Amino acid sequence: GAVVSQHPSRVICKSGTSVKIECRSLDFQATTMFWYRQFPKKSLMLMATSNEGSKATYEQGVEKDKFLINHASLTLSTLTVTSAHPEDSSFYICSARNLPGLGSPLHFGNGTRLTVT
Amino acid sequence: QKEVEQNSGPLSVPEGAIASLNCTYSDRGSQSFFWYRQYSGKSPELIMFIYSNGDKEDGRFTAQLNKASQYVSLLIRDSQPSDSATYLCAVRPQGTGNQFYFGTGTSLTVIP
Numbered sequence: 001g002a003v004v005s006q007h008p009s010r011v012i013c014k015s016g017t018s019v020k021i022e023c024r025s026l027d028f029q030a031t032t033m034f035w036y037r038q039f040p041k042k043s044l045m046l047m048a049t050s051n052e053g054s055k056a057t058y059e060q061g062v063e064k065d066k067f068l069i070n071h072a073s074l075t076l077s078t079l080t081v082t083s084a085h086p087e088d089s090s091f092y093i094c095s096a097r098n099l100p101g102l103g104s105p106l107h108f109g110n111g112t113r114l115t116v117t
Numbered sequence: 118q119k120e121v122e123q124n125s126g127p128l129s130v131p132e133g134a135i136a137s138l139n140c141t142y143s144d145r146g147s148q149s150f151f152w153y154r155q156y157s158g159k160s161p162e163l164i165m166f167i168y169s170n171g172d173k174e175d176g177r178f179t180a181q182l183n184k185a186s187q188y189v190s191l192l193i194r195d196s197q198p199s200d201s202a203t204y205l206c207a208v209r210p211q212g213t214g215n216q217f218y219f220g221t222g223t224s225l226t227v228i229p
Contacts, residue, residue, distance in 0.1 A: 034216055043205065043221040044161070093160050102149040102168045106207070106217050108160040 001027050002098040006109025013084055014117055021079045021112045023094030029074035030096035034106065035067075038091040050077040050094075084116045120144075121208050123220035131228050136193040138223050140206030143187070150182060150189045151207040151217065154200075161205055164191070196227040 003026040013019050023033055031052045036044040048069055049057040056069035066088075068080040081088055091113055095106040120143035130136045140150075149168040153161035167173045167180040167189065179192040189208075193200055206220040 036219075044219040046216055046218065049216055091158075102209075103166050105151055105163045105166055108162075111160045113158075 002107045003027050004094065004096055004107045004109040006094050006112055008112060009110055010113045010115075012115045012117060015085055016083055018080055018082045019084055019114060021081075021092055021094070021114075023077045023079070023096075023109050025075045025096050025098070028096075028098035030077075030098070031074060033071060033077040033094055033096045035069065035077075035079050036093045036095065038093065038111075044093065047079075050079075052077075081114065084114070086116045089114055089116045121206055121218050121220040123204075123206050123223050125221055126224040127226055128223055129226045129228055130196050132196060132198060134196050134227075136196045136200065136225055136227070138191040138193075138204050138206075138225070140189045140191075140208075140220050141187055142189070142206075142208045144208070144210040145184075145187060146211035147187075147208045148211050149209045150180070151209075152178075152180060152191045153205040153207060153219075155203045155205055155222065157203075164204075193225075196225075198227045198229050201226045 005024045007022045033050040035047045037047050038044050046059050047062045050069045050071040052071045058064045071077040091111050093111040095108045097104045122141045151166045152164040155161045165175045167182045173180045177194045181190045203222040203224050205222045207217040209217050
């Protein structure tokens with residue numbers, strides 16, 4: 001149980017274009033999903049919290065107009081990188097929790113490797 | 118971002134030895150703590166969690182938590198080459214939603 005599916009796994013795009021990444025909870029409903037970004041040999045940095053039916057909450061320093069998040073259903077959140085630039089090249093990972101409680105972990109999607117040329 | 122600190126390593130241990138990984142955190146009110154393993158190019162996978170002071174054992178893994186010192190550790194007994202990965206400490210702070218904050222990770226190499 002608690003499977004999170006992320007698509008695509010890899011994407012290469014040209015500078016100035018937009019890229020959409022999908023994150024789905026396959027066997028549970030997720031009112032909240034989390035988007036992380038990871039640069040090579042660096043840690044996971046929380047970008048934003050995606051809330052079903054309402055606006056996402058962005059971490060300090062993350063441009064909400066550049067990283068558009070939509071959480072239209074209880075099983076799907078999307079992250080759109082708008083007008084991508086080479087510095088946006090990174091590993092983007094979504095995650096969600098399927099249960100409440102202190103011991104409930106985050107379950108991760110397989111990540112999306114974005115390369116902007 | 119809440120601060121979660123780990124020694125980036127690399128940490129090398131011979132096969133069969135005990136690997137010790139450490140993590141400190143800044144938010145004294147943090148509620149629960151997780152250890153994840155991440156292979157290169159892959160997403161993190163959960164090893165174990167702890168939220169009470171003391172030790173918690175799961176197979177070859179033992180998590181240790183000391184809230185007074187704001188310190189959590191992971192011991193890997195009988196280390197295997199397949200344990201070679203980056204280990205991420207994740208903290209769930211108090212007073213927030215469900216988000217976790219991650220340390221920079223410790224790279225572990227188990228030498229056959």
